[in-house]
Amino acid sequence: MTDKAYGALRASAAVWVGASVLITNQRGQVLLQRVSYRSTRLLPGGAVEGEPPAQGAVRELEEELGVRASVTRALAVDWVSPAGRTMPPIMNFPGELLHVFDGGVWDEDRIASIRCAPGEIEAVEFAEPADLPTLMAPDDARRALSALRARTNGTGAVLLEDGRPLVPTLLDRVNAFTRHRAAHHWPWQKGPAPAGMPVRQCWGWLFAPDGRVLTLLDPANGAACLPGGTPEPQDQGDPAATLTREAAEEAAVRISVPVLLGYLADEHHSSGPCVRVRMAARLTDVGPSRPDPATGQTYVRALATPEQVIELFDWGLPAADQLAAVHQARARLGIPRAGRQPLTELPDATDLTTL
Structure with a gap:
């Protein structure tokens, strides 16, 4: 096969690449964005635009939330199949490799510094992990929960297919974070x-x-x-x-x-x-x-x-x-x-x- 033919073959199998960031507050609740173009909530992030995924995640945080942050730790890489996400047929969705990075735990001062991008990000909210399946699209919720479990486990980035881990951990097997955590805020x-x-x-x-x-x-x-x-x-x-x-x-x-x-x-x-x-x-x-x-x-x-x-x-x-x-x-x-x-x-x- 010639270089030209090989290049054309690989281009025909091209997929999208995206990056998102998992951020929690000091209570362990997950930061979600309410956006103008979807009825469900999203983690901060978006399409990678020719840069490395980690740099794309940093850029998206600044564009969407007005916050400069470094992200160096990956939590998950998800193969989102064409059948795993409902997309308009006209978009010819080819599948996506979506990277989830650890944005860390934000204190009240950092949360107060958020400035939502006008016209795109309507608001941000912090949600209990057990509420993610209600607030997010099914594949987005599975991915976010898998990334949260990976953060708690302290492993390297886990490999997912449509939000499901290829090698489930104990936290995955017991569906951790799908029931509201016991809330004990007593002194x-x-x-x-x-x-x-x-x-x-x-x-x-x-x-x-x-x-x-x-x-x-x-x-x-x-x-x-x-x-x-x-x-x-x-x-x-x-x-x-x-x-x-x-x-x-x-x-x-x-x-x-x-x-x-x-x-x-x-x-x-x-x-x-x-x-x-x-x-x-x-x-x-x-x-x-x-x-x-x-x-x-x-x-x-x-x-x-x-x-x-x-x-x-x-x-x-x-x-x-x-x-x-x-x-x-x-x-x-x-x-x-x-x-x-x-x-x-x-x-x-x-x-x-x-x-």
């Missing part, structure tokens, strides 16, 4: 709960030897919770006894003697003001997974870094204070700090010495 307090204040909940940060902690995921929608639960009469008012019992019942694990981290002051509980205690302990034994006797739910037991756990919830700014207390307890327990890595399932009867 963080150090020390024991005030005398006479009822304790409605005791959750634990349970450390594996490698510094990751046990997180329980709903297998249907990825909704997360930490091991623990509601005090029962047999606990005799001891939060450590509550956590030890609940860890065995709902997670089938045994733990060391828990240490107190602090508590969240819940002023708006339906039964009146109360506190939610947080503790830390080591995992000492892992048994076969089984249904929680209180709910009948069999959770997926996952290991995640404390930072990843925070991203699975909507705890607001007080989460930073709780996270600091978690790492202080980790250091006291002599446990190393874990580097970010994909969430992994904790198998039945795990030998903890291998972690």
Whole structure:
């Protein structure tokens, strides 16, 4: 084949190239644009115009939001097939390679600096991840959620086909972020709960030897919770006894003697003001997974870094204070700090010495 013929063959198979940017606020909500030419919301971004995709993403951010930002980390590359997107036939859509870059977490000052491009971007809004399928076109929502899971996992860019990962991770398999995250915006307090204040909940940060902690995921929608639960009469008012019992019942694990981290002051509980205690302990034994006797739910037991756990919830700014207390307890327990890595399932009867 001649160079001319080869060039013509490749040109006949040309596809579009696009770039978009995933940006979240400090609550983990995703920045979406309301545009004048579509009824559904979009991530910031657009067509690549002859430049490298990362430079295209930077240019689109400045054109659409009036914000200069560097984007160096790719989250996903999606092959959008001609059948995977509904386009007017006159456009002869050939398919697209759409790159999703990590725009990072924006604070209130940076959000306030946004200046929407007149005539194109009508407004921006921050949406809970679970609301993306309602607000976005189906393929756009799948892509955004896949990119968000890739960010939480801390992997390199994942490969997608019409928004679906070629190699699903644990977060993909449990459909993480498709149910509204638990929102706990109560202030963080150090020390024991005030005398006479009822304790409605005791959750634990349970450390594996490698510094990751046990997180329980709903297998249907990825909704997360930490091991623990509601005090029962047999606990005799001891939060450590509550956590030890609940860890065995709902997670089938045994733990060391828990240490107190602090508590969240819940002023708006339906039964009146109360506190939610947080503790830390080591995992000492892992048994076969089984249904929680209180709910009948069999959770997926996952290991995640404390930072990843925070991203699975909507705890607001007080989460930073709780996270600091978690790492202080980790250091006291002599446990190393874990580097970010994909969430992994904790198998039945795990030998903890291998972690």
